[in-house]
Amino acid sequence: MRPGPSIRFRLVVGIVLVLAVGGVAVALAALAYGRSAAQQSYDRLLVGAARQIARAISLRDGEVVVDLPVSAFELLSLAPRDRVVYGVFDETGRLITGYGSIAPPADGSAFFNGSFAGEPARFAHVTRPFAERAFTGSVSVVIGQTMQARRELARQITRNALIAVAIIGAVMAALAMLAVRAALRPLHRIERDFAARSSKDLTPVDLDVPQEISSLVRALNRFIARIDRQLQIMHRLIGDAAHQLRTPIAALRAQAELAADETDPERQRRIVGRIHERSKNLSRLADQLLSHALIIHRADSVDLQEIDLRRVATEAVAEADQWLDEAHLALRLDLPEAPMPCPGDELSLIEACKNLINNALGHGRPPITLRVRAENGMALLAVHDCGEGFPEEMWADAGSRFASSAGVSSRSAGLGLAIVSAVARAHRGELRIRRPAEGGFEVAIALPAGRESRP
């Protein structure tokens, strides 16, 4: 296991990122809000002052007279450090009173930005129409103020908003930490469960786990079950091997002792012949045990691939040829025209098939037929002989070890069907035994068919 960054660390980084991005967004929003709020507040003062000035414009002897109100400037003094510029203009843009350095906006807008004495300033523009005998037209009041107070207010609003956001962010981060801790608690429970187990405890984890890790725990449980199974298989193999090998080795030793004590060369030769025969059987038994172990191991660990059962059958027959020759028997091969695909491990299936053939050779009666066929969505690899087979009451146990044989014959150690059954189970299939209507005895591996052969 390579220790990666912890989930807590990831979550913390994620939360911090989310909060940071959110914080930046809120900060930008606060800045924009602060600016617009300050802008609005001081714009109102500005336009209020401009209206007061406009109100103070009168006509005297046909001339526009401005009685600049002190209150307008007192209003503007609410921005205590800002400079003020103002001007009253007639319709032609001529200055009536105030500062000549400014002018009414060409587009007549109510507010505009500009500068005054080298400092940025905000301006309000108000017009007042006159319709008198002596004067008809409108008078423009433009009043501007530098923006220190606006900036200060915007800064204040933004700062306050940011302080609030920072506090909320900190509280949220703290709560998120608590939530993370609570959410990770089931992992600690599982950890404690494993820590508390004895080394032999391979039972599944049985804890209330959240949905998100239930599949992980299920996978873990499957994994534990597989280890459990393989351990059991190993135990069984060791048990089998011990059981199956002890008797022939003891017999062999007894024969060897007998041969050593025998003085008659002719009888000694016969005993040596028997020793040879028995050691051949023993070697076959060892082969079988090893292949059993190999196949069971393979079946449990190798990924299934799409294979053609016809190929399995021909391969098995080719490998079984040697025994067939020894037995002077022929094997009939009955294969369909079309491929018979199914997911499987070729090597273990060939080995299982060989076992079936071997069984038929050992216990059945010729002729023997190896048949590949489809049946109810299952692909079958069946070996048929014309004998009686073994009794029906033993069928249910046929897949267990030693069932089909009580001892060691010349060709079988009685493990045949156990291997076949293990392979079938590993392929999510089963062992099928029957006496077909046409007579004889058939043992078949039924496997779930591959996609192509399914209707």
Next chain:
Amino acid sequence: MKAALNALLCAALLLAGAMSGAAGPGAAGPVAPEAVKSYGPAEARRRLVVRSTTDLALFEPILLAFLARNPDIAFSYEQWSSNGLYLAASAACRAGAAQADLLISSSIDQQVKLANDGCARPHRSALTAGLPAEANWRDEVFGITREPAVIVYNRATIGPESAPRSRFDLIDLLRPEDSRFRGRVATYDIETSGLGYLFAFADSQQATTFGSLIEAFGRSGAIATCCSAEIIDGVAGGRYLIAYNVLGSYALARARENPDIVVVAPDDYTLVLSRAALIPKHAAAPDLAGALIDFLLSEEGRAALRTADLIVPTDGKAEPALRLPENPEASLRQIPLSPVLLVGLDQHKRRAFIARWRATFASRKTPRR
């Protein structure tokens, strides 16, 4: 150099004329200093130029105290009329020229206008930060003195029974048709005195009394004239019986010499002027100017200003010659340094205000000296 300066001043005058008195006064004051005096070592590398409307004699002790602390600074003090000072500073600001390093004027409205028009540079120190809001605008204009606008009369000519304590008393004294005060009340001519205009305009903002008062002045043939010294001399000599809105600093100085002079801070309200100092934007030695401002605001500087009557105490330490209002807290009103002062300088506002003033004084105005 001198020629260049004069040329600049002439330019300033022309510009001011071309602006049709955008800054206020229609009649421009003299655009040259009324008096100039230099202090300190002639070979000094740093030189501070102060322009002020304050009489040199009054300000000299303060300058000497500053020089005593800064012996390596040379110093020249130029005494200007308030309008002249404003026009020269305004022109220098537009031209980007360095003329003076510090401007101190009693026409605080013009000082505020200079700062408002971007002609001042800020100066910040612990002392300026300690100033109240009405004595510090933008860290650019600072109120450095504290001088009440007072009523002055002569004990020898006015008995205690008719001694005016407030503007109401004054109006009552002037009301009778055959009043002996007819033609013998003097106040500043607001057309020529920036300070007189400032006080009169502030009066008009403070109370409706102002209307009755100028009406009373008009009816009784009050004299509008120039200059504190002249008015107070008139009161001392008996030519005037009462002087209205005279700057307390000058009056108190005279009262100390002449015990007959009574200085009254009116009961109804007393305007308090704080002469404004500012550093022009293009000052050549702004740091020295800042140091002088800090000195004026320091304990030592304030003590010197008190000695010169430029800070008039209105608490327990008040001069015996000054008659304080009964409730000084409520009656003393400092004219704040703020853009509100710009209103009085508005061309139309000023024209209308002076027209109103002239309507009452026109026939009796004494010719300017």
